Amino acid sequence: xxxxPRGNSSAKRVRxxxxxxxPIQYQAPLLRRIAQEPDIDLTVFFGSDLSVRGxxxxxxxVDVKWDVPLLxxxxxxxxxxxxxxxxxxxxxxxxxGITSRLRGIRGEPPFDALWVHGYSSINALHGxxxxxxxxxxxxxxxxxxxxxxxxxxxxxxxxxAFFRTLGSFVDAVLPIGTYNAxxxxxxxxxxxxxxxxxxxxxxxxxxxxxxxxxxxxxxLQAELKLDPARPVILFASKxxxxxxxxxxLEAYKNLASAxxxxxxxxxxxxxxxxxxxxxxxxxxxxxxxxxxxxxxRNQSELPRFFDLATVFVLPSRHEPxxxxxxxxxxxxxxxxxxxxxxxxxxxxxDGIEGYVxxxxxxxxLTSALRGVLAxxxxxxxxxxxxxxxxxxxNFEEDVRGLRQALATVTRRITA
Numbered sequence: 001x002x003x004x005p006r007g008n009s010s011a012k013r014v015r016x017x018x019x020x021x022x023p024i025q026y027q028a029p030l031l032r033r034i035a036q037e038p039d040i041d042l043t044v045f046f047g048s049d050l051s052v053r054g055x056x057x058x059x060x061x062v063d064v065k066w067d068v069p070l071l072x073x074x075x076x077x078x079x080x081x082x083x084x085x086x087x088x089x090x091x092x093x094x095x096x097g098i099t100s101r102l103r104g105i106r107g108e109p110p111f112d113a114l115w116v117h118g119y120s121s122i123n124a125l126h127g128x129x130x131x132x133x134x135x136x137x138x139x140x141x142x143x144x145x146x147x148x149x150x151x152x153x154x155x156x157x158x159x160x161a162f163f164r165t166l167g168s169f170v171d172a173v174l175p176i177g178t179y180n181a182x183x184x185x186x187x188x189x190x191x192x193x194x195x196x197x198x199x200x201x202x203x204x205x206x207x208x209x210x211x212x213x214x215x216x217x218x219x220l221q222a223e224l225k226l227d228p229a230r231p232v233i234l235f236a237s238k239x240x241x242x243x244x245x246x247x248x249l250e251a252y253k254n255l256a257s258a259x260x261x262x263x264x265x266x267x268x269x270x271x272x273x274x275x276x277x278x279x280x281x282x283x284x285x286x287x288x289x290x291x292x293x294x295x296x297r298n299q300s301e302l303p304r305f306f307d308l309a310t311v312f313v314l315p316s317r318h319e320p321x322x323x324x325x326x327x328x329x330x331x332x333x334x335x336x337x338x339x340x341x342x343x344x345x346x347x348x349x350d351g352i353e354g355y356v357x358x359x360x361x362x363x364x365l366t367s368a369l370r371g372v373l374a375x376x377x378x379x380x381x382x383x384x385x386x387x388x389x390x391x392x393x394n395f396e397e398d399v400r401g402l403r404q405a406l407a408t409v410t411r412r413i414t415a
Contacts, residue, residue: 015113016113016114018114019098019116020046021088023046024070032072040403048093113138128166128170199321200397226266234305235248235267240273240274245315254363268292315338317338334383336368338357352385400415403415
């Protein structure tokens with residue numbers, strides 16, 4: 001496979017291994033960006049090719065094959081498999097060979113550091129143990145937060161014991177945001193080495209795609225039978241129970257039943273999943289003619305819907321981050337999220353970029369929608385604030401955090 005150009009001799013570069021379950025559409029552009037660093041020699045080790053070959057996504061309930069490049073622009077290898085499937089679990093994928101690859105083969109020197117995505121799979125733990133045995137420092141990045149599902153005292157005690165052991169195999173963590181940083185402090189202590197590597201998307205790409213989508217806005221409005229004079233509320237995610245599109249539908253019903261509020265917005269629902277049939281049934285029973293179900297749309301299509309929106313809503317429970325919010329903010333659109341969406345402390349301020357409402361509180365969600373839709377100027381101003389806010393949550397900050405971590409654990413490059 002083609003290798004990214006080398007800026008310095010390999011002797012002066014930090015050899016960084018990245019271990020992750022499979023190619024992830026959000027991560028691919030970040031990996032391309034890291035590979036451009038002249039003093040970081042990145043190799044990505046995948047356990048599975050499921051996202052490349054296509055798979056049935058349980059959340060969307062449809063076959064998914066991403067239409068964005070997943071493997072271009074960075075060095076990568078697929079580890080030999082003991083077990084693989086159409087979804088990632090604790091035991092799948094299951095690979096071998098990571099120890100020999102970290103040690104170096106065919107005359108290569110050993111890697112200087114291992115970066116691992118997640119800690120709840122045998123593959124990830126195997127990688128950390130192998131690195132520890134070889135004296136290679138480990139950087140850990142994950143989405144976890146403390147606002148998790150309720151657990152018994154026994155399970156919580158077992159989790160704390162697990163983290164006491166895990167901490168001895170990790171040299172530094174890479175928090176993705178405020179809530180994730182709290183999580184690491186809780187389990188590893190306040191003095192554990194920590195370097196912010198924010199959960200970001202390819203801002204430049206999404207901004208460009210959103211600008212380009214404007215030219216085709218009229219065609220999409222015609223396709224969906226939308227009156228351009230009416231505002232659009234957008235939901236774009238999996239139609240699973242925890243995403244609570246049902247709460248958004250109830251809030252929309254509240255708007256539709258309020259007298260004298262014109263023009264009534266549309267509700268455009270992009271996505272598929274187990275809840276779609278029930279949502280469509282409730283929409284029909286309530287005679288809500290302004291709702292549009294658009295089904296699953298691939299990554300490259302989403303900016304067309306962002307461009308269409310007046311406001312985007314993510315009413316989820318147990319959402320560790322919500323990268324779709326980053327994407328929509330790059331289109332300069334106001335956003336409303338529940339307080340159970342992990343990105344909100346970092347990206348969304350009440351009345352500035354949009355609103356944050358208590359999860360499952362339909363009355364509060366209705367009020368937030370009314371606030372954004374109070375006037376076209378209100379929604380536009382919030383959208384501009386959102387675009388400004390997301391500019392600082394970017395890949396350059398990711399590279400900065402990664403460099404700081406590597407400088408600390410390897411002492412071979414400067415931060």
